[in-house]
Amino acid sequence: MDEEPVPPPSLPAGAAIELRGWHTEDTDVARLFANRLMALTSDYSRWLDLSRLSRIILSYDYRAALAEVQGVGGQPNIATSNEFGDGAAMAVLTEVDGELKSVLVVWTPLIVRMFDEEDSLEKRISVQSYVHELVHVDDQAFLDKTYPGGASAMRQRDERHGALLGIVAPAHAEFSATSRTANMEPTTGFEFVGLLKKAILDVIADVRLQRRLYRVGTLKLEGFWFWIEERCRFIFQSLGYALGHAHGILESDDADEEIKERYRAAVGEIEGMELGWLVSETRSALRPLALQAQWTGLEVFDPLIGVAERLLNTFGVFTRLENDVLYVDIPLTGWNDF
Known part of the structure; x- marks a missing residue:
């Protein structure tokens, strides 16, 4: 042969x-x-x-x-x-x-x-x-x-699209690179999954603190948006690392079954958390990007941007476009929310 x-x-x-x-x-x-x-x-x-x-x-x-x-x-x-x-x-x-x-x-x-x-x-x-x-x-x-x-x-469609695209793009980049190299050392992904878990756990408390600072006037709107934009970008980057590595192992014919089961359990634990919906929704939104035979446009990111919008809304942050300018709304809420 x-x-x-x-x-x-x-x-x-x-x-x-x-x-x-x-x-x-x-x-x-x-x-x-x-x-x-x-x-x-x-x-x-x-x-x-x-x-x-x-x-x-x-x-x-x-x-x-x-x-x-x-x-x-x-x-x-x-x-x-x-x-x-x-x-x-x-x-x-x-x-x-x-x-x-x-x-x-x-x-x-x-x-x-x-x-x-x-x-x-x-x-x-x-x-x-x-x-x-x-x-x-x-x-x-x-x-x-x-x-x-x-x-x-x-080209970004507008300023709002560019901001949201900047938040989610790392998820695609890291999912691709991590899934394709996972089998070179299968165990490194457990660190990525642990990092994602910590990032999700910490952001809930951190958002409450930052919103409190904004509520009392210590933190300006621009400062809050910069902080939440960076934190959400890191969460999507962490999702790319963790889900990419787990995907690479779970789809491999060569990976050890015990290792696979550990990844299923570790990712499943995150899915059971308060923001655990991020796992399934990000995984689904990444699928069109992972399967594309060629790039046709930035619209392939739209499902992933939808996940980012839901996350921002969960944190009480809403974005809109007005006269081609990005506006960020953070409605003031009662103290019980903090």
Whole structure:
């Protein structure tokens, strides 16, 4: 029986690695790590579309490196950072000479164990974390190649649509990357599910506190909206991580049945919580995005935006468009609500 031919690498010949600093003074070891990483990236590019990847930046000062990369439209790139944790890698879509390119920025300690001689949990997580970011690059290429007019042609319908889209988009991005890398280390998803559980539990009390501050005038409307927008975005990002990893394991023929049952139980526990409806509704809303053969427009996000609207309404926050301007209404309620 003939074996299927191995596809050629999609990684551009001009793609480069920038290694900023190393944990030892041995430059030969650092250079070897960079060379091996480039070889591994090229190998993965046979199955992932990395044709848009132009640079890989490894840095011990992740925030500074990320801030130097200008995203499409001049948007600042800010690492995720809150009481739940800090981001350590990001695939940034940039524009170079009129063409869209991806730049991968990684905090070096996140992947430094990738080429350890001995197998270990740390090594598997390092590889999984890196390939997770490569999947983001693959998704960015898919978006740019199939969206009508290319990714640069994406336009929000109005200011309200853009705000809600910004809240829910991380759910799709992380669901895709996490589901496709789940089997590289099946157990990492339990941390994602635990993070989602904590984020949902904490937001209920935190919203009550922020609404109380708004009620007494300590917090202005703009400040409250900024806070609730960021918190909801993080919840949807956490939903993407947790549901994506669980989906990847539950749909795998190779995953251990005991691991699968643990994921069913862990996700089921969240479904039984006060905001547990988020699980089933987000999962259903992500389905059209996960199954699309090509991008046809941003309307595919509408079901997910509907979930975000329900969440905001649950928190007593209502958005509307008036004269093409986003208005946020937070009706004052009785003290018993707090």
